[in-house]
Amino acid sequence: MSAESMLEPGTPEDSGSSAPRRRAKGRRRKPRNQRPRALLVTAWAAAGVVVLGGAGLGYTYFRLNDNIKSVDINQALGADRPLNVDNGSQDILVLGSDTRSGGNKELGGGTDDGSARSDTAMIVHVYEGHKKASVVSIPRDTLVDRPECTDSKGTEHDAASQVMFxxxxxxxxxxxxxxxVESMSGIRMDHYVEVDFSGFQKLIDELGGVKVTTTKNITDKESHLDLEAGTxxxxxxxxxxxxxxxxxVGDGSDLGRIQLQQAFIKALVEQVKGIGVLTSPKKLFDLADTATRTVTTDxxxxxxxxxxxxxxxxxxxxxxxxxxVTMPVRYDPADGNRVLVQKTKARQVWDALKNDRPIPKSATEGTATGDAKGVVS
Incomplete structure (x- = not known):
């Protein structure tokens, strides 16, 4: 859902004391067999899930293929991961990134320094049968214990305690x-999808915009938004x-922003399902070209x-x-700009997804919200 970053720029706190590394031996899921398929493109969600399917061969195929950027997550993380439960479900980490370079400089703010931050993070759990899904948003301001890790270039990074997610x-x-995410949840991510600022904006324009209704006026100079209540x-x-x-809108927290994002994604999903992209070959290609340039995948x-x-x-x-839903959290009493994981309730969420079950309502009752629910539909 990156789709962004679609969020307000901010500087994460990287410092922290060392934390023990968590180890969980796992096995990799066998790769799916490649099937020769035609090319068709549709965008599935604004915060970052881009759905592709379709028509076209030859030059078009190779051009779109060359657009796609990827990261070898399996190579970087090796076997030190949660067990892969192959029960027909899938778990996808969707990130929105605000790379401060190129077309993202003006959108993200700041200088063209090539840096990047993830301000939107969602775990999309697709249930067995692929007819329904649960989406768990992780607030960027959550204080977590970050495990030791090795990035895609082979550089090792120390663990840190109680730093921003x-x-x-x-x-x-x-x-x-x-x-x-895997350390927090105990769930192995089958896939990774990332979308950036400029790509997200262009993708929405290619789709012809998205229809939403707001129940309140929304004015925010920092995000350059000025909407009156209405459709x-x-x-x-x-x-x-x-x-x-x-x-x-809301209480000014990241939690309120998440509620707006979730409402927008639902509106986008419905619009995409109703768009006849196959009626226009040019529209189809433009969507495919933008979508494949926008995403980075595993x-x-x-x-x-x-x-x-x-x-x-x-x-x-x-x-x-x-x-x-939003991962169950509570406001940090020591810093109102941070939130802490409600571990017992969060465990209900992770256990439900591990077992391919719906998330129980009790898991999110009594947790911190952002007071922006219902503002956008």
């Missing part, structure tokens, strides 16, 4: 972000502002064939079959 990505990139067909710039806004998804196959398993999921 998004420091994992800024410290060691995708591999360390996946490592941290809007958001442009890419407005959509990016909406999923980044933090001070325009190496197992780094081809048009694999993305098309992956997408085929997701296209039957409608917004009504998506349960979207």
């Amino acid at each position: 998004n420091s994992a990505y800024s410290t060691g990139g995708a591999a360390c972000a996946v490592k941290t 809007h067909q958001l442009t890419g710039k407005q959509a990016l502002g909406l999923v980044r806004t933090r001070h325009g 190496s197992d998804l780094a081809s048009v064939n694999e993305l098309a196959s992956f997408a085929g398993g997701l296209k039957g999921i409608s917004s009504s079959k998506m349960d979207m």
Whole structure:
């Protein structure tokens, strides 16, 4: 859902004392057989899940294939991962990144220093049968114990205690972000998808915008958003502002922003399902070209064939079959700008996903929210 980063820029706290490394011996899932498939493209979610399937061969195929950037997560993390429970379900880590370079400089703010942060993180659990999904948002301001990890370039990074969750990505990139999520949840991520600022904005424009209704005025100078209450067909710039806004609605926390993101993703999913992209070959190609340039994936998804196959398993999921929650947290009494994991309730969430079951309502009752629920639909 990266889709972003779609969020407000901020500097993560990287410092912390050493923490013991957690070890869990695991095995890799056998790669799926590649099947010759035609190319078709649809975008599945704004915060980062891009769905591909389709029509076209030859030059088009190779051009789109060359667009895709990837990270070899399996190589970087090795066997020190949770066991892979192959029960027909899938778990995908979706990150929004705000790389401060190229077209993202103006959108992300700051200087063109090539740095990047992950301000949006979602675990998408696709249930067996691929007819429904649960999406768990991880607040970037959550204080966590970051495990020791090795990034995709082979550089080792020390563990750190009680640092912001998004420091994992800024410290060691995708591999360390996946490592941290797996350490927190005990769930092995089958795939990784990342979308950046400029790509997200362009993708929304290629789709013709997204229709949402707001129940309140939303004004936020930092995210460049100014919306009156009512129904809007958001442009890419407005959509990016909406999923980044933090001070325009709710209590000004990252939690409120997550609630807006979740509402936007549901609106986007419904719109994509209703778009007849196959009626226009140019529209189809433009969508495919933008989508493949926008995403970075794990190496197992780094081809048009694999993305098309992956997408085929997701296209039957409608917004009504998506349960979207935030990882159970509470406000940090020592710092109102940080949140702490409610470990008992979080364990309910992770256990449900491990066992391919719905997340119980009790897992999110009484947890911190952002007071922005219902503002966007």
